[in-house]
Structures are given as C-alpha cells and as structure tokens.
Amino acid sequence: MLDPKDIEAIRAEARHYEDPKAVGVDAMKLAQKRQGWIDDDTLHQLAELLGMSATELEGLATFYNLIYRQPVGRxxxxxxxxxxxxxxxxxxxxxxxxxxxxxxxxxxxxxxxxxxxxxxxxxxxxxxxxxxxxxxxxxxxxxxxxxxxxxxxxx
Ligand code: FES
CATH class of the missing domain: 3.40.30.10 (Glutaredoxin)
Known part of the structure; x- marks a missing residue:
C-alpha cells in the first residue's frame, strides 16, 4: 500500500500536468523505492490516484524495464x-x-x-x-x- 507521504508527493507532481497519467512511471518508481516492487494493491491504488485503469498502468509497468511487478533482491x-x-x-x-x-x-x-x-x-x-x-x-x-x-x- 502507498505511503501517505508518497501519495502527497505524487499528487503534487501530477498537478504540474494537464493529465495526471503523465506521472505514471514516476509514481511507480517512487512507490517502488520505498517497498522494492509494485504489488497489485499498490498498482490499483496508483491507478485510482492518477485517474487511469489498472490495466493501463499495468501496461506502462510492463513496458518499462525498471518497474518490478514481482519481489526482487536487495x-x-x-x-x-x-x-x-x-x-x-x-x-x-x-x-x-x-x-x-x-x-x-x-x-x-x-x-x-x-x-x-x-x-x-x-x-x-x-x-x-x-x-x-x-x-x-x-x-x-x-x-x-x-x-x-x-x-x-x-x-
Ligand atoms: S547493446 Fe548497447 S549497451 Fe549493450
């Protein structure tokens, strides 16, 4: 689940763009930095925060090599x-x-x-x-x- 500080940071960043989806990758990177990878709950929470479907965000996560959808090592x-x-x-x-x-x-x-x-x-x-x-x-x-x-x- 997303940390409240990360939610606030993502909202602040998204305000710089007409479409909040523009920060999709950065939002996932921020969440991943704290928890190591993006689990399903976090993906859904991020998608809702950015006004996009989980499927759309999953597509972005899959395309971007540095987003991990499974646990990884240190x-x-x-x-x-x-x-x-x-x-x-x-x-x-x-x-x-x-x-x-x-x-x-x-x-x-x-x-x-x-x-x-x-x-x-x-x-x-x-x-x-x-x-x-x-x-x-x-x-x-x-x-x-x-x-x-x-x-x-x-x-
Ligand atoms: S092919 Fe370009 S760095 Fe390996």
Missing part, C-alpha cells in the same frame, strides 16, 4: 541483451554471472541479495558488454575478476 542486476553486447562476449558475461550467482534470468539468490534480469541496450555500446546494478552502469565487464569486484560493492 540489488537488481540488468545484463544488456542487445546486439553490440552480443558481439562483445555477452555470452561469456551472462554465463559467468549465472554461475557466480547460482541463478538464471528472472531469479533471485537464496540470500535475497541479487536478482538477475536481461535488459535492452543500455545506450553504452562503446562499453560493451555492459550491465547495470541498481542503476549503476558497468562496462566493459569481460572477466570473472571484474564481475567479482563489481558484486562486492553491493551487500
């Missing part, structure tokens, strides 16, 4: 799964991460520390292969030592 790793990274050893990075974490895409480590997800081009093709951890861009990530050094930063 840290979310997004591995770039697009063409420039494919040709720069993406396969090795993906497999090394899966081995290191003991999980596949869409899964969370047993200790709740990391969730591993694919994502489309991060706009940093010159640094391929890339990954994002909690919004921090890393690349090129080309060896197991590099992966370990990155993961160590996120407890």
């Amino acid at each position: 840290h979310v790793i997004h591995v770039c799964d697009s063409v420039s990274c494919w040709v720069c050893d993406y396969d090795a990075l993906r497999e090394a991460l899966k081995r290191r974490l003991g999980i596949d895409f869409g899964e969370t480590t047993k200790d709740g520390r990391f969730t591993l997800l694919p994502i489309v081009c991060l706009g940093a093709c010159d640094r391929a292969p890339t990954l994002l951890v909690d919004g921090d861009l890393h690349g090129p990530v080309t060896d197991a030592d590099g992966i370990d050094q990155i993961l160590q930063r996120y407890e």
Whole structure:
C-alpha cells in the first residue's frame, strides 16, 4: 500500500500536468523505492490516484524495464541483451554471472541479495558488454575478476 507521504508527493507532481497519467512511471518508481516492487494493491491504488485503469498502468509497468511487478533482491542486476553486447562476449558475461550467482534470468539468490534480469541496450555500446546494478552502469565487464569486484560493492 502507498505511503501517505508518497501519495502527497505524487499528487503534487501530477498537478504540474494537464493529465495526471503523465506521472505514471514516476509514481511507480517512487512507490517502488520505498517497498522494492509494485504489488497489485499498490498498482490499483496508483491507478485510482492518477485517474487511469489498472490495466493501463499495468501496461506502462510492463513496458518499462525498471518497474518490478514481482519481489526482487536487495540489488537488481540488468545484463544488456542487445546486439553490440552480443558481439562483445555477452555470452561469456551472462554465463559467468549465472554461475557466480547460482541463478538464471528472472531469479533471485537464496540470500535475497541479487536478482538477475536481461535488459535492452543500455545506450553504452562503446562499453560493451555492459550491465547495470541498481542503476549503476558497468562496462566493459569481460572477466570473472571484474564481475567479482563489481558484486562486492553491493551487500
Ligand atoms: S547493446 Fe549493450 S549497451 Fe548497447
């Protein structure tokens, strides 16, 4: 459920726009920042707050890669799964991460520390292969030592 402070912040932001739906993604990001992911109750509450249907907001959540509709770990790793990274050893990075974490895409480590997800081009093709951890861009990530050094930063 939404925190009253978040409701007030979303209402204040929505007042800047003719159509409150314009803040749909930002509203979900705000709620997610507090609770880690967007559950069904929160989605419905947000939709009502913004004068849109839950289906419309769900569509926005599904389209936007950084909104989570299922619980995630304390840290979310997004591995770039697009063409420039494919040709720069993406396969090795993906497999090394899966081995290191003991999980596949869409899964969370047993200790709740990391969730591993694919994502489309991060706009940093010159640094391929890339990954994002909690919004921090890393690349090129080309060896197991590099992966370990990155993961160590996120407890
Ligand atoms: S394809 Fe990976 S950053 Fe662009």
